[in-house]
Amino acid sequence: MTTPVFAVVGHPNKGKSSIVSTLTRQDAVKISEISGTTTQSQAFELRLDDVTQYTLVDTPGFQRPRQVLSWLEQHAPNAAQRKQTVQAFVDQENQNAASRYRDEAELLQPILSGAGIIYVVDGSLPYSPEFEAEMTILQWTGQPRMALINPIGGEAYVEQWRDALSQYFSVVRVFDPMTADPQKQFTVLSAFAELYEPWRSAIESSIRFLKAYAQRLQEQGALIVAEHLVQMLSHVSEVKVPVEFAQNLLQDKLKSDYQQALRATEQSMHKQLQALFAHPQMQLRSTDLTADYPDLFDASHWFMYGLDRQKIIALSASAGAAAGAVIDVGVGGASLMAGAVAGGLVSGLASLAATWKPEKLKIKGVPLAGKTLTAGPAKEATFAFVLLGRAVDFFEMILARTHADRSVAEMSDTRLNDRLTRLPKYEQVQLTRLILRAHKGLNDQELLQLRDWILKLR
Numbered sequence: 001m002t003t004p005v006f007a008v009v010g011h012p013n014k015g016k017s018s019i020v021s022t023l024t025r026q027d028a029v030k031i032s033e034i035s036g037t038t039t040q041s042q043a044f045e046l047r048l049d050d051v052t053q054y055t056l057v058d059t060p061g062f063q064r065p066r067q068v069l070s071w072l073e074q075h076a077p078n079a080a081q082r083k084q085t086v087q088a089f090v091d092q093e094n095q096n097a098a099s100r101y102r103d104e105a106e107l108l109q110p111i112l113s114g115a116g117i118i119y120v121v122d123g124s125l126p127y128s129p130e131f132e133a134e135m136t137i138l139q140w141t142g143q144p145r146m147a148l149i150n151p152i153g154g155e156a157y158v159e160q161w162r163d164a165l166s167q168y169f170s171v172v173r174v175f176d177p178m179t180a181d182p183q184k185q186f187t188v189l190s191a192f193a194e195l196y197e198p199w200r201s202a203i204e205s206s207i208r209f210l211k212a213y214a215q216r217l218q219e220q221g222a223l224i225v226a227e228h229l230v231q232m233l234s235h236v237s238e239v240k241v242p243v244e245f246a247q248n249l250l251q252d253k254l255k256s257d258y259q260q261a262l263r264a265t266e267q268s269m270h271k272q273l274q275a276l277f278a279h280p281q282m283q284l285r286s287t288d289l290t291a292d293y294p295d296l297f298d299a300s301h302w303f304m305y306g307l308d309r310q311k312i313i314a315l316s317a318s319a320g321a322a323a324g325a326v327i328d329v330g331v332g333g334a335s336l337m338a339g340a341v342a343g344g345l346v347s348g349l350a351s352l353a354a355t356w357k358p359e360k361l362k363i364k365g366v367p368l369a370g371k372t373l374t375a376g377p378a379k380e381a382t383f384a385f386v387l388l389g390r391a392v393d394f395f396e397m398i399l400a401r402t403h404a405d406r407s408v409a410e411m412s413d414t415r416l417n418d419r420l421t422r423l424p425k426y427e428q429v430q431l432t433r434l435i436l437r438a439h440k441g442l443n444d445q446e447l448l449q450l451r452d453w454i455l456k457l458r
């Protein structure tokens with residue numbers, strides 16, 4: 001079965017390559033603010049599970065459309081022979097080493113070979129009649145075609161463009177390749193299914209496949225997140241106490257080993273998610289994860305992760321209570337804590353330091369040499385939520401990122417509180433219970449539960 005092929009054409013610098021990149025999910029498409037970046041037609045396939053769903057051809061922009069149209073008008077004997085005349089023009093220019101119409105020949109070739117046309121304009125700049133020559137040439141090829149208005153710098157002239165484009169194209173859509181989510185991407189494909197009968201069933205089955213594929217990818221991504229979270233939460237760093245030792249140095253080493261291990265695990269999660277979602281080139285602002293990043297281990301920074309202390313206290317208290325009990329978030333902190341402590345529950349206020357065993361070093365006169373000091377695993381709710389929040393933020397960011405977006409990714413403050421609040425209270429408590437168990441490691445069934453929570457939180 002032949003798969004649909006679309007040529008993305010238009011003026012230089014209108015986001016043609018950006019559209020190709022987003023719709024084929026490829027980082028490799030060259031995008032630049034410099035006009036005339038694409039100089040040759042190049043085909044990019046959306047290939048998933050070894051099956052090509054469709055092909056998009058990136059093309060150079062029109063340079064001299066008026067001259068080309070006037071040549072065509074002079075050489076076409078009648079309307080029935082317009083397509084052959086366009087072909088004759090391309091053949092002639094291909095044989096002419098000094099051709100002034102190289103870009104036009106290059107962009108028209110894939111269309112003459114059978115590609116459908118996606119014509120791209122910029123909705124932030126006014127329409128002008130000079131575009132009529134381009135649209136007329138495309139019309140002369142007789143190929144199925146649609147127009148996309150890319151609001152590169154805003155939507156100021158979208159309506160004006162819509163009126164002009166609909167004279168030449170039966171389907172006109174606004175499409176921003178930087179932000180288009182998969183649903184929006186499908187609308188471009190569906191439009192073509194309506195437009196051109198021979199491709200209808202192939203496109204419809206592609207859309208079905210793509211939807212199922214996206215679902216599967218999300219589940220795989222969430223499982224990667226769950227596995228790495230458990231790895232971080234259950235991690236233990238160790239250091240052997242030598243005969244002669246300086247307490248502070250030993251503590252610092254342990255703390256630094258532990259931090260390094262967790263950061264390395266977090267980075268490995270990022271890399272795996274980037275590979276899964278085909279964003280291998282994506283840059284993260286590295287200071288966010290290393291030197292300048294607020295120290296995860298300093299509780300005074302926790303407000304930066306959008307965590308509501310009161311809420312975490314209530315959740316960890318509820319999680320420790322009998323199954324099904326939900327202690328209301330917002331109940332006065334003092335009575336809540338009293339209840340939690342009286343019930344012999346884990347104190348929600350216990351800081352991460354509670355999991356730092358090195359305090360034992362302070363005990364005077366105990367012969368420690370030869371013993372092993374450990375840091376971790378992370379049993380504390382606030383810290384567990386920090387790691388969860390950061391992981392879900394990254395997951396959501398990479399899910400929403402289009403391939404046209406080449407900016408450095410920045411992780412904003414986590415919105416974990418908002419995410420948690422969207423869940424019913426009893427679910428928040430169930431999740432807390434699972435998170436608080438994760439430091440012991442999770443069995444397969446629990447890991448899948450954590451995966452499903454991650455899907456729900458995003």
Ligand SMILES: Nc1nc2c(ncn2[C@@H]2O[C@H](COP(=O)(O)OP(=O)(O)OP(=O)(O)O)[C@@H](O)[C@H]2O)c(=O)[nH]1
Nearest residue numbers: 012013014015016017018031032033035036037038
């Ligand atoms: N803000 C914003 N910028 C965009 C959008 N689409 C494209 N751009 C930017 O516009 C510039 C040109 O994008 P390209 O995709 O390279 O455009 P092109 O039409 O392929 O350009 P040529 O190959 O030079 O003809 C790049 O800097 C893109 O990042 C958009 O929807 N929003």
Ligand SMILES: [Mg+2]
Nearest residue numbers: 016017037038
């Ligand atoms: Mg380009």
